[in-house]
Amino acid sequence: MDIKDELLFWTSIMRDHANFQVNALAPKEQTFIENSTYFMDFFAKINLEIKDSDSLKMIYPKLLHGLQCFIGYKRVILKNLLTCNIAINLTPSNISHQINEANLFMMVLSAPDHKNNQIPTMLYVEQLKLWITDCAGHGAIMAAFLEPAEEMYIQQALNYKMIFEKLTIKASELQMMLMQTGLEDGILLQLSQEAKQQISDFTCFCELIMKLREECKVMAIGTFTPLVPNHFIREQRHWISKIEEYK
Ligand SMILES: [Fe+2]
Protein backbone atom coordinates (compact mmCIF):
# COMPACT_ATOMS: atom_id res chain seq x y z
CA MET A 1 0.00 0.00 0.00
CA ASP A 2 1.46 3.38 -0.89
CA ILE A 3 1.85 6.07 1.74
CA LYS A 4 -0.97 8.25 0.42
CA ASP A 5 -3.49 5.38 0.67
CA GLU A 6 -2.12 4.55 4.11
CA LEU A 7 -2.66 8.15 5.30
CA LEU A 8 -6.15 8.26 3.77
CA PHE A 9 -7.02 5.05 5.57
CA TRP A 10 -5.70 6.16 8.97
CA THR A 11 -7.14 9.68 8.90
CA SER A 12 -10.57 8.22 8.07
CA ILE A 13 -10.21 5.79 10.99
CA MET A 14 -9.31 8.65 13.40
CA ARG A 15 -12.26 10.69 12.09
CA ASP A 16 -14.59 7.75 12.81
CA HIS A 17 -13.21 7.32 16.34
CA ALA A 18 -14.00 10.95 17.13
CA ASN A 19 -17.43 10.50 15.52
CA PHE A 20 -18.15 7.46 17.74
CA GLN A 21 -17.13 9.51 20.79
CA VAL A 22 -19.47 12.37 19.86
CA ASN A 23 -22.35 9.93 19.36
CA ALA A 24 -21.68 8.19 22.66
CA LEU A 25 -21.18 11.18 24.98
CA ALA A 26 -24.01 12.27 27.28
CA PRO A 27 -25.27 15.86 26.68
CA LYS A 28 -23.83 17.01 30.03
CA GLU A 29 -20.28 16.29 28.75
CA GLN A 30 -20.19 19.54 26.77
CA THR A 31 -16.41 20.01 26.86
CA PHE A 32 -15.76 16.46 25.71
CA ILE A 33 -18.38 16.81 22.96
CA GLU A 34 -16.65 19.99 21.74
CA ASN A 35 -13.21 18.35 21.83
CA SER A 36 -14.34 15.19 20.04
CA THR A 37 -16.13 17.31 17.42
CA TYR A 38 -12.92 19.30 16.93
CA PHE A 39 -10.94 16.10 16.25
CA MET A 40 -13.68 14.72 13.98
CA ASP A 41 -13.52 17.89 11.83
CA PHE A 42 -9.71 18.00 11.96
CA PHE A 43 -9.30 14.46 10.59
CA ALA A 44 -12.13 14.86 8.05
CA LYS A 45 -10.49 18.03 6.72
CA ILE A 46 -6.97 16.67 6.62
CA ASN A 47 -8.27 13.53 4.87
CA LEU A 48 -9.60 15.75 2.05
CA GLU A 49 -6.31 17.69 1.96
CA ILE A 50 -4.36 14.44 1.54
CA LYS A 51 -6.74 13.33 -1.23
CA ASP A 52 -6.09 16.56 -3.18
CA SER A 53 -2.39 16.88 -2.44
CA ASP A 54 0.60 15.94 -4.61
CA SER A 55 3.12 16.71 -1.90
CA LEU A 56 2.43 15.22 1.50
CA LYS A 57 5.48 16.84 3.11
CA MET A 58 3.57 20.04 3.93
CA ILE A 59 0.81 18.07 5.66
CA TYR A 60 3.05 15.88 7.84
CA PRO A 61 3.85 18.30 10.72
CA LYS A 62 0.20 19.31 11.14
CA LEU A 63 -0.93 15.70 10.97
CA LEU A 64 1.70 14.52 13.45
CA HIS A 65 0.78 17.24 15.92
CA GLY A 66 -2.97 16.54 15.55
CA LEU A 67 -2.44 12.83 16.08
CA GLN A 68 -0.29 13.37 19.18
CA CYS A 69 -3.02 15.59 20.66
CA PHE A 70 -5.70 13.04 19.80
CA ILE A 71 -3.75 10.22 21.50
CA GLY A 72 -3.40 12.40 24.62
CA TYR A 73 -7.11 13.20 24.50
CA LYS A 74 -8.10 9.53 24.16
CA ARG A 75 -5.92 8.78 27.21
CA VAL A 76 -7.84 11.44 29.17
CA ILE A 77 -11.16 9.80 28.19
CA LEU A 78 -9.79 6.40 29.25
CA LYS A 79 -8.56 7.74 32.60
CA ASN A 80 -11.98 9.29 33.24
CA LEU A 81 -13.70 6.05 32.27
CA LEU A 82 -11.54 4.01 34.62
CA THR A 83 -12.26 6.41 37.48
CA CYS A 84 -16.00 6.64 36.63
CA ASN A 85 -15.79 10.35 35.86
CA ILE A 86 -17.29 10.54 32.38
CA ALA A 87 -20.73 9.73 30.96
CA ILE A 88 -19.94 8.02 27.67
CA ASN A 89 -21.50 4.90 26.15
CA LEU A 90 -18.15 3.33 25.22
CA THR A 91 -16.26 0.80 27.31
CA PRO A 92 -12.65 1.29 28.50
CA SER A 93 -11.43 -1.48 26.18
CA ASN A 94 -13.15 0.29 23.29
CA ILE A 95 -11.16 3.48 23.96
CA SER A 96 -8.04 1.45 24.65
CA HIS A 97 -8.33 -0.14 21.20
CA GLN A 98 -8.79 3.34 19.72
CA ILE A 99 -5.47 4.29 21.38
CA ASN A 100 -3.76 1.17 19.99
CA GLU A 101 -4.92 2.11 16.51
CA ALA A 102 -3.72 5.69 16.90
CA ASN A 103 -0.34 4.29 17.99
CA LEU A 104 -0.21 2.11 14.87
CA PHE A 105 -0.88 5.26 12.84
CA MET A 106 1.92 7.02 14.72
CA MET A 107 4.29 4.21 13.69
CA VAL A 108 3.36 4.82 10.04
CA LEU A 109 4.09 8.53 10.41
CA SER A 110 7.39 7.86 12.16
CA ALA A 111 8.60 5.43 9.48
CA PRO A 112 6.66 6.16 6.29
CA ASP A 113 8.99 4.07 4.09
CA HIS A 114 8.76 1.05 6.33
CA LYS A 115 7.34 -1.73 4.20
CA ASN A 116 5.63 -4.44 6.24
CA ASN A 117 7.76 -7.23 4.78
CA GLN A 118 10.89 -5.43 6.02
CA ILE A 119 9.82 -5.12 9.62
CA PRO A 120 11.58 -7.30 12.20
CA THR A 121 9.80 -10.53 13.10
CA MET A 122 9.16 -9.50 16.71
CA LEU A 123 7.56 -6.21 15.68
CA TYR A 124 5.39 -8.07 13.17
CA VAL A 125 4.21 -10.55 15.83
CA GLU A 126 3.46 -7.64 18.17
CA GLN A 127 1.34 -5.99 15.48
CA LEU A 128 -0.34 -9.26 14.50
CA LYS A 129 -1.40 -9.65 18.14
CA LEU A 130 -2.90 -6.13 18.10
CA TRP A 131 -4.82 -6.82 14.88
CA ILE A 132 -6.23 -10.09 16.26
CA THR A 133 -7.14 -8.48 19.61
CA ASP A 134 -8.81 -5.66 17.71
CA CYS A 135 -11.02 -8.18 15.87
CA ALA A 136 -11.99 -9.75 19.21
CA GLY A 137 -13.01 -6.25 20.32
CA HIS A 138 -15.09 -5.75 17.16
CA GLY A 139 -16.95 -8.99 17.90
CA ALA A 140 -17.56 -7.88 21.50
CA ILE A 141 -18.85 -4.44 20.45
CA MET A 142 -21.19 -5.95 17.91
CA ALA A 143 -22.61 -8.42 20.44
CA ALA A 144 -23.08 -5.65 23.01
CA PHE A 145 -24.73 -3.17 20.63
CA LEU A 146 -27.24 -5.56 19.04
CA GLU A 147 -30.72 -5.90 20.53
CA PRO A 148 -30.77 -8.92 22.93
CA ALA A 149 -33.61 -10.44 20.87
CA GLU A 150 -31.17 -10.71 17.92
CA GLU A 151 -29.76 -13.82 19.58
CA MET A 152 -28.61 -15.51 16.38
CA TYR A 153 -26.36 -12.63 15.32
CA ILE A 154 -25.17 -12.01 18.88
CA GLN A 155 -24.05 -15.63 19.17
CA GLN A 156 -22.16 -15.38 15.88
CA ALA A 157 -20.45 -12.17 16.99
CA LEU A 158 -19.49 -13.78 20.33
CA ASN A 159 -18.21 -16.83 18.52
CA TYR A 160 -15.82 -14.63 16.50
CA LYS A 161 -14.78 -12.86 19.70
CA MET A 162 -13.88 -16.25 21.19
CA ILE A 163 -11.99 -17.38 18.07
CA PHE A 164 -9.88 -14.18 18.10
CA GLU A 165 -9.23 -14.45 21.84
CA LYS A 166 -7.93 -17.99 21.32
CA LEU A 167 -5.76 -16.78 18.46
CA THR A 168 -4.41 -14.01 20.73
CA ILE A 169 -3.31 -16.65 23.26
CA LYS A 170 -1.67 -18.63 20.48
CA ALA A 171 0.11 -15.52 19.20
CA SER A 172 1.40 -14.67 22.71
CA GLU A 173 2.72 -18.20 23.26
CA LEU A 174 4.37 -18.19 19.84
CA GLN A 175 5.90 -14.78 20.49
CA MET A 176 7.51 -16.15 23.66
CA MET A 177 8.86 -19.21 21.83
CA LEU A 178 10.32 -17.09 19.03
CA MET A 179 12.02 -14.88 21.61
CA GLN A 180 13.41 -17.93 23.42
CA THR A 181 14.76 -19.62 20.30
CA GLY A 182 15.40 -16.87 17.76
CA LEU A 183 13.73 -19.12 15.19
CA GLU A 184 11.72 -17.60 12.35
CA ASP A 185 10.27 -20.71 10.84
CA GLY A 186 6.98 -21.64 9.19
CA ILE A 187 4.93 -21.65 12.38
CA LEU A 188 4.60 -17.87 12.21
CA LEU A 189 3.37 -18.01 8.62
CA GLN A 190 0.92 -20.68 9.70
CA LEU A 191 -0.48 -18.35 12.38
CA SER A 192 -0.64 -15.50 9.86
CA GLN A 193 -2.65 -17.69 7.48
CA GLU A 194 -5.00 -18.75 10.27
CA ALA A 195 -5.52 -15.13 11.34
CA LYS A 196 -6.05 -14.00 7.74
CA GLN A 197 -8.70 -16.70 7.14
CA GLN A 198 -10.60 -15.88 10.34
CA ILE A 199 -10.44 -12.12 9.72
CA SER A 200 -11.80 -12.53 6.21
CA ASP A 201 -14.65 -14.82 7.46
CA PHE A 202 -15.48 -12.28 10.15
CA THR A 203 -15.40 -9.47 7.56
CA CYS A 204 -18.11 -11.31 5.57
CA PHE A 205 -20.20 -11.41 8.75
CA CYS A 206 -19.60 -7.65 9.32
CA GLU A 207 -20.69 -6.99 5.72
CA LEU A 208 -23.93 -8.85 6.38
CA ILE A 209 -24.59 -6.85 9.57
CA MET A 210 -23.78 -3.57 7.76
CA LYS A 211 -26.25 -4.41 4.99
CA LEU A 212 -28.94 -5.36 7.50
CA ARG A 213 -28.38 -2.10 9.42
CA GLU A 214 -28.55 -0.09 6.19
CA GLU A 215 -31.89 -1.68 5.43
CA CYS A 216 -32.99 -1.42 9.09
CA LYS A 217 -33.48 -5.17 9.19
CA VAL A 218 -31.59 -5.89 12.39
CA MET A 219 -32.32 -4.22 15.75
CA ALA A 220 -29.58 -2.54 17.74
CA ILE A 221 -28.90 0.52 19.88
CA GLY A 222 -29.43 3.74 17.91
CA THR A 223 -25.76 4.69 17.72
CA PHE A 224 -24.92 1.39 16.02
CA THR A 225 -25.14 3.00 12.58
CA PRO A 226 -23.86 1.23 9.41
CA LEU A 227 -20.67 3.27 9.90
CA VAL A 228 -19.70 1.01 12.84
CA PRO A 229 -19.52 -2.28 10.87
CA ASN A 230 -18.16 -0.28 7.91
CA HIS A 231 -15.31 0.95 10.17
CA PHE A 232 -14.61 -2.65 11.28
CA ILE A 233 -14.60 -3.86 7.67
CA ARG A 234 -12.11 -1.17 6.57
CA GLU A 235 -9.79 -1.93 9.48
CA GLN A 236 -9.98 -5.68 8.98
CA ARG A 237 -9.24 -5.38 5.25
CA HIS A 238 -6.25 -3.26 6.21
CA TRP A 239 -5.00 -5.89 8.70
CA ILE A 240 -5.38 -8.55 5.96
CA SER A 241 -3.35 -6.45 3.51
CA LYS A 242 -0.63 -6.04 6.17
CA ILE A 243 -0.54 -9.80 6.79
CA GLU A 244 -0.23 -10.37 3.04
CA GLU A 245 2.65 -7.89 2.80
CA TYR A 246 4.69 -9.80 5.36
CA LYS A 247 6.77 -12.58 3.89
FE1 LIG B 1 -11.11 1.69 15.02
Ligand SMILES: [Fe+2]
Ligand atom coordinates in the same frame (compact mmCIF):
# COMPACT_ATOMS: atom_id res chain seq x y z
FE1 LIG C 1 -10.68 -1.62 15.66
